[in-house]
Amino acid sequence: xxxxxxxxxxxxxxxxxxxxxxxxxxxxxxxxxxxxxxxxxxxxxxxxxxxxxxxxxxxxxxxxxxxxxxxxxxxxxxxxxxxxxxxxxxxxxxxxxxxxxxxxxxxxxxxxxxxxxxxxxxxxxxxxxxxxxxxxxxxxxxxxxxxxxxxxxxxxxxxxxxxxxxxxxxxxxxxxxxxxxxxxxxxxxxxxxxxxxxxxxxxxxxxxxxxxxxxxxxxxxxxxxxxxxxxxxxxxxxxxxxxxxxxxxxxxxxxxxx
Amino acid sequence: xxxxxxxxxxxxxxxxxxxxxxxxxxxxxxxxxxxxxxxxxxxxxxxxxxxxxxxxxxxxxxxxxxxxxxxxxxxxxxxxxxxxxxxxxxxxxxxxxxxxxxxxxxxxxxxxxxxxxxxxxxxxxxxxxxxxxxxxxxxxxxxxxxxxxxxxxxxxxxxxxxxxxxxxxxxxxxxxxxxxxxxxxxxxxxxxxxxxxxxxxxxxxxxxxxxxxxxxxxxxxxxxxxxxxxxxxxxxxxxxxxxxxxxxxxxxxxxxxxxxxxxxxxxxxxxxxxxxxxxxxxxxxxxxxxxxxxxxxxxxxxxxxxxxxxxxxxxxxxxxxxxxx
Ligand SMILES: Cc1cc2nc3c(=O)[nH]c(=O)nc-3n(C[C@H](O)[C@H](O)[C@H](O)COP(=O)(O)OP(=O)(O)OC[C@H]3O[C@@H](n4cnc5c(N)ncnc54)[C@H](O)[C@@H]3O)c2cc1C
Numbered sequence: 001x002x003x004x005x006x007x008x009x010x011x012x013x014x015x016x017x018x019x020x021x022x023x024x025x026x027x028x029x030x031x032x033x034x035x036x037x038x039x040x041x042x043x044x045x046x047x048x049x050x051x052x053x054x055x056x057x058x059x060x061x062x063x064x065x066x067x068x069x070x071x072x073x074x075x076x077x078x079x080x081x082x083x084x085x086x087x088x089x090x091x092x093x094x095x096x097x098x099x100x101x102x103x104x105x106x107x108x109x110x111x112x113x114x115x116x117x118x119x120x121x122x123x124x125x126x127x128x129x130x131x132x133x134x135x136x137x138x139x140x141x142x143x144x145x146x147x148x149x150x151x152x153x154x155x156x157x158x159x160x161x162x163x164x165x166x167x168x169x170x171x172x173x174x175x176x177x178x179x180x181x182x183x184x185x186x187x188x189x190x191x192x193x194x195x196x197x198x199x200x201x202x203x204x205x206x207x208x209x210x211x212x213x214x215x216x217x218x219x220x221x222x223x224x225x226x227x228x229x230x231x232x233x234x235x236x237x238x239x240x241x242x243x244x245x246x247x248x249x250x251x252x253x254x255x256x257x258x
Numbered sequence: 259x260x261x262x263x264x265x266x267x268x269x270x271x272x273x274x275x276x277x278x279x280x281x282x283x284x285x286x287x288x289x290x291x292x293x294x295x296x297x298x299x300x301x302x303x304x305x306x307x308x309x310x311x312x313x314x315x316x317x318x319x320x321x322x323x324x325x326x327x328x329x330x331x332x333x334x335x336x337x338x339x340x341x342x343x344x345x346x347x348x349x350x351x352x353x354x355x356x357x358x359x360x361x362x363x364x365x366x367x368x369x370x371x372x373x374x375x376x377x378x379x380x381x382x383x384x385x386x387x388x389x390x391x392x393x394x395x396x397x398x399x400x401x402x403x404x405x406x407x408x409x410x411x412x413x414x415x416x417x418x419x420x421x422x423x424x425x426x427x428x429x430x431x432x433x434x435x436x437x438x439x440x441x442x443x444x445x446x447x448x449x450x451x452x453x454x455x456x457x458x459x460x461x462x463x464x465x466x467x468x469x470x471x472x473x474x475x476x477x478x479x480x481x482x483x484x485x486x487x488x489x490x491x492x493x494x495x496x497x498x499x500x501x502x503x504x505x506x507x508x509x510x511x512x513x514x515x516x517x518x519x520x521x522x523x524x525x526x527x528x529x530x531x532x533x534x535x536x537x538x539x540x541x542x543x544x545x546x547x548x549x550x551x552x553x554x555x556x557x558x559x560x561x562x563x564x565x566x567x568x569x570x571x572x573x574x575x576x577x578x579x580x581x582x583x
Contacts, residue, residue, distance in 0.1 A: 016394075016397075016530075016531055017528075017530050017531070017553075018528070018529060018530060018531065018553035019531065019553070020394065020397055020398060020531060022398075029398070039513070040496065040513045041513060097373075098373075098374065099371070099373060102368075126357075127360075129394070129395075129512070129513075130393060130394060131393055131400075132376065132377060132392065132393055132394065132395060133374070133376050134360035134361070134364055134374075134376045134377075134412075135360075135363075135364035135367065135368070135374050135376065138361065138364040138365055138368050139364065139367070139368040141368075142365070142368035142369065143368075145441075147333060147441065147442075147444040147445045148332075148333075148445070149332060149361075149445050150332065150357065150360070150361045150364075151357040151361065167507075168270060168357070168358075169270065169460075170270065170452055170453060171450060171451050171452040171453040172450070172451045172453075173329075173330065173447045173449075173450050174447065174448055174449040174450070175445060175446075175447060175448060176448050177444055177445060178444060181444075184361075186513070187506060187509075187513040187514070188499075188505075188506030188507065188509070188514075191499075191500070191502055218373060219372075219373040219404055219405045219406040219409075220373045220375060220402050220403075220404055221402060221403050221404070221405065222400060222401070222402055223388075223400075223401040223402060223403055224400070224401050225393065225398055225399070225400050225401075226398065226399055226401075227397070227398060227399070228398075228399050230557075233559070235545070235555060235556060235557075235558050235559065235560065235561050236559065236560045236561070237550075237560075237561050237562070237563065238544075238560055238561065238562050239562055239563075239564075240562070240563045240564060241563075241564045241565070241568065241569065242564065242568045242569055242572040244562040244564060244569060245569060245572035245573045245575070245576045246576060247562075248544070248562060248569070248573045248576075249573060249576045249577055249580060251544070251560060252488070252521075252577070253580075255520065255521055255542060257463070257464055257488055257520065257521060258487070258488065258577055258580070258581070
């Protein structure tokens with residue numbers, strides 16, 4: 001490998017707290033009073049890229065498909081190690097769906113590679129925090145002809161390959177994938193660093209390259225979004241402060257746990 | 259005839275119950291279109307399992323092999339499935355909504371440039387397929403239509419009750435030697451280590467979980483003591499793993515573990531939706547929080563309004579006292 005080039009794809013999502021409110025037209029979540037973030041999986045993918053670059057040298061590009069507001073997530077990524085930021089502006093007038101997103105991402109990656117050289121590693125979050133489609137990374141990798149493994153909890157470079165680990169319900173699997181490769185990363189692969197003041201300042205100065213998207217929309221179409229019914233129930237307050245200990249142990253006995 | 263192809267992943271630790279739920283969904287779809295339910299397996303033990311699958315509505319089992327396929331490979335499996343798709347010409351391919359199920363279906367959909375609707379709760383076949391599916395890790399439901407005659411689907415875990423449906427014709431088992439190219443062979447597992455048997459967060463009957471309110475890594479000692487007395491395990495929120503107090507393997511929630519213990523004790527956890535989706539399947543939830551307005555307190559079955567550092571040792575002492583009697 002020469003200078004290692006890594007590209008990480010991220011998605012801007014609202015960050016709801018105790019409850020999600022849906023808009024009147026049932027098409028989206030009401031984010032008027034919410035902050036925005038990206039999935040923890042994607043934060044970990046950026047950190048994984050930053051650690052690989054610290055160990056082996058290289059450079060990190062962040063790519064997102066979204067409106068101008070997504071620059072916030074791109075700049076966050078820059079504050080923790082990314083050197084170039086690219087955003088795909090949706091010019092189709094049709095909402096993103098997984099097929100459309102993957103077409104746009106792969107077209108943009110191809111154009112970046114034609115201009116600046118190939119990426120050794122593409123990283124994605126295992127699934128987006130909001131839509132949870134479990135496919136954007138895999139579709140994008142296929143369109144670019146790269147091997148991809150999802151649900152990864154560890155990546156190292158060994159020779160000309162990436163050795164990746166995956167925790168499963170029954171144990172651990174190891175994959176050895178030759179470069180150029182792609183992975184869908186899961187939270188837990190590392191503990192993402194916090195941005196430093198210096199990183200924050202530098203990220204403000206970085207420009208975001210904007211590319212247009214003219215990709216075909218996909219075949220999945222939203223009808224509506226709603227919250228599942230939750231049976232309204234009264235919480236039984238067992239007591240306050242340490243006096244409640246007796247009542248808690250009564251409950252444990254009642255449930256047959258002691 | 260319209261057939262449904264279903265991937266049965268019995269090689270992985272997928273519970274029999276998970277497979278039976280998936281087959282129930284598959285049989286339901288097959289009935290909608292008057293078709294047969296044809297299973298794909300990579301499991302050499304499939305003959306032992308075939309009877310149970312047939313009882314849940316499977317008509318045909320396709321057993322896929324290749325000498326290079328000594329273990330799981332998402333892209334190799336997908337390549338094999340695509341070969342069966344061109345043979346059987348099903349109207350859909352389905353799997354369960356596990357990491358593997360999602361991964362293989364996404365690869366199948368990518369190869370065929372078909373839509374993939376993941377984590378479905380219910381599906382109606384038709385000119386335009388209709389489905390309801392989970393978003394936000396299970397906090398929201400999305401209804402979608404699919405403008406395709408061939409959607410790829412995965413079904414959310416616990417999306418239905420299992421029902422038996424015996425088929426009158428005898429079960430057919432067909433073996434296929436599939437072709438693999440060098441590309442899809444690149445992602446086959448090269449090494450595997452099995453976890454030692456034993457209790458895990460997912461299988462434990464009691465989970466004592468701590469959040470930011472615990473305050474430090476050492477603060478978890480009182481939770482460990484209580485968990486031991488109850489023969490349970492300690493879990494945590496993302497605030498805890500983010501602070502480096504505990505390992506991510508203990509995290510409960512959307513990007514952590516989904517658990518369903520008999521009792522979940524949430525100590526100093528506010529109950530954000532991303533945490534709640536990991537714990538909501540618990541049979542009983544006890545919240546311990548200083549804030550009576552915390553979402554966890556409002557949603558729990560039982561609550562104690564208290565400082566966890568005082569109440570938890572008091573509960574442990576009381577258990578020891580009663581045990582001694
Ligand atoms: C896409 C996405 C995915 C996420 N995935 C997960 C996930 O998998 N799991 C997860 O947990 N979170 C997840 N989160 C984060 C989630 O939104 C919350 O930020 C997190 O759950 C908060 O953790 P907490 O309840 O411990 O902390 P806080 O929200 O800070 O709550 C602390 C609570 O402790 C109480 N408290 C404080 N001191 C005491 C005391 N001495 N005694 C008793 N009570 C006390 C407070 O009253 C408060 O209710 C995710 C977020 C996003 C955006």
